[in-house]
Amino acid sequence: MAKMVMMLVDDEERFLSTTSKLLNKKGYEPLTATSGQEALDKLAKEYVDVVILDVKMPGMDGVTALKEIKSRYPLVEVIMLTGHGTIDNAVEGMKTGAYDYLTKPCDLEELITKAEEAYERKRMMEEKIRMAQVRKAMASPREVVKETDGGK
Amino acid sequence: MEHQAKQPYKALKNKILATMIVVPGIPFLLVMAIGYYQFTSALQSDAHARMTRIATDHRRVIQMFLDERKSDLAFVADAVSFDQLTRKEKLTEVFNDLRKTSPAFVDLGVFDANGTHVAYQGPYQLLGKSYGDAPWFQMVMKKGYYVSDVFLGYRKVPHFIVAVKASQNGGEWVLRATIDTLFFTDMVEKVRVGKTGEAYIINDQGIFQTERRSGGDLMQKDQENLHELTPKGQVESFVRKGASGEAYIYATAWLNDHKWILVVRQEVGDAMSSLRTASYLGLVIILVGGAGILAMAFYLTGSIIRRMESxxxxxxxxxxxxxxxxxxxxxxxxxxxxxxxxxxxxxxxxxxxxxxxxxxxxxxxxxxxxxxxxxxxxxxxxxxxxxxxxxxxxxxxxxxxxxRQKETQSEAVDLARFVPEVLEMVAKKAEVNGIVLQKEISGPLPPVSADPGQLQQVILNLVNNAFDAASERYGASGGAVKVKVASENGKAVIAVSDNGQGVSKENLEKIFSPFFTTKPVGKGTGLGLSICFGIIDKMGGDIAVESQEGAGATFIIRLPIES
Structure with missing residues (x-):
């Protein structure tokens, strides 16, 4: 089973670096971004499964970033990271497509657990899509070949 | 606080009260005053008019009487000759005829040109006396007739006379009659006005010609000098103090060729007696009306102020x-x-x-x-x-x-179990601070709907405050805190009482305000009770404080019972 790729998005760099180190120790290799814009830029270049997204950031805020991510990469799961006071935003985020939310200060274990759950869902979705494509291929293999060619 | 708030109401109350009394009061008093003035002057002019009329009428009656007596004598003098009259029988006959026309005749006498009394019919022995030098005789000889003042004369009895001069065959003689002063006085006095109304006659020297009922003997001098005040001609009325000090309304009229003055007078108080009645009535109206205005003003002001206050x-x-x-x-x-x-x-x-x-x-x-x-x-x-x-x-x-108290999670809480559990958490602290922590739970207690975490926070906050208050006053021992749980009027009540210093009146108002604290700097944020208030409010309950300064404080939470 492939390792999940996480991206941490927060304006606190020390939080990013320390959490990255911890995740490294748990065997993950997370990407980091200090703003919503940087996250979108990195998503364009790199493969990411789950985004841990701080709600309150300078520049593009978490909810706007989430909408962008979901519209460009619908399969990427997003977990909102919020101070309790911005739970309203987290709720709004979930309505827009976030998988879940975490309140600060959060435990690393909690973070990993939720990220894994999100990753699981993403894999199931991808599995469903793959199954659907397989079914389609069996019905009309040429279409699949055409589509695959077109997609490349 | 209460006291300060009352002050502006008091000023306002006085203002409204004053307005409510003055506004109807002024026209009321004005009407009364004008009414009184009008009534008084009407009454006065009425009294004067009445006195004047009486005096005028009475003068005419008296003057007519004198004129008639004079005419009687003149008729006799014309119709009967001197010689005839000097005969005793004829004189008696004439006298009796005269008595028939007027019983006022007391006697009748005939005098020759020298003033010698030549014939007399009457009760006295006057024959032969000579009157040649008497003033009345000289006046008769000069003017043809004479009505005398009242005098004593030879007979030493007050009387007055009417005399006429007759001429016959070139010789002159005089016929004289005496008028009964009692009869005359009766006639003059016959005027009755009110209780003190009276009429009398004085001569041009102020000597009484008839008796005065209220004191004043015949031929005495009247001290009031009316003869100097009375103008000749018209009947005059005026107000003047009498010799006795009483004020009188006078009406005076000259008669008998300006030798006599008819005086009609009445005490002012008597003449204006209806004024006194009216005054009493007016006074009663003023008192009753004034009382009505006052009562109305107080009542209305009271109700206005009460409404404003509420x-x-x-x-x-x-x-x-x-x-x-x-x-x-x-x-x-x-x-x-x-x-x-x-x-x-x-x-x-x-x-x-x-x-x-x-x-x-x-x-x-x-x-x-x-x-x-x-x-x-x-x-x-x-x-x-x-x-x-x-x-x-x-x-x-x-x-x-x-x-963000949106997150309250209400559930049924059994206070009988919940409160002791919470108090268990602070039992140690109470012990350490030497505070006796009592709990009193009186059932039955239906469950309330509340967020247990928040309710715990509130109770702990109140109990800790109570501990602080008790410790502050009693130090290491003597403090007491009591927590009572009961149900009352469909609500669950949790009351936390301490025996601390209590809360001052000013502080009671602000006690639930954020940042309000009486604790020293750094010891309290002033948020505790404010948060408690918010929490209990969200639960649909209420929180209140009762305190007597110096006698501790009680915080009372009322929570709705779960339906």
């Missing part, structure tokens, strides 16, 4: 609630921002601590850590850091909970 009180209560609500909202916003900002560094501390812990764990696995006391200390410190960060997280979440 309206103001409602307004101020509403204002208090609004201020409280807006303060709570403000503190909510502020503390939410604060908590959120604190959460970021807490998150980093948490991450750092986890990292250190992980690294230490790895080092231990690699056997790189020394197994000594210092290392144990480091590991213990690490656990403490984690614990304290968790605690901070709890605090900030608590603040956020207060700020």
């Amino acid at each position: 309206a103001d009180q409602e307004k101020s209560e509403l204002g208090q609630q609004l201020i409280m609500a807006s303060r709570l909202a403000e503190i909510g916003e502020m503390s939410a921002g604060f908590a959120h900002e604190i959460n970021n560094p807490l998150q980093i501390i948490r991450a750092e601590q986890t990292l250190i812990e992980t690294i230490l764990e790895e080092m231990r696995e690699r056997q790189e850590l020394p197994e000594n006391e210092d290392m144990e200390q480091v590991l213990d410190s690490m656990r403490q850091i984690k614990l304290q960060v968790d605690r901070c997280g709890g605090i900030t979440q608590g603040i956020l909970k207060f700020a």
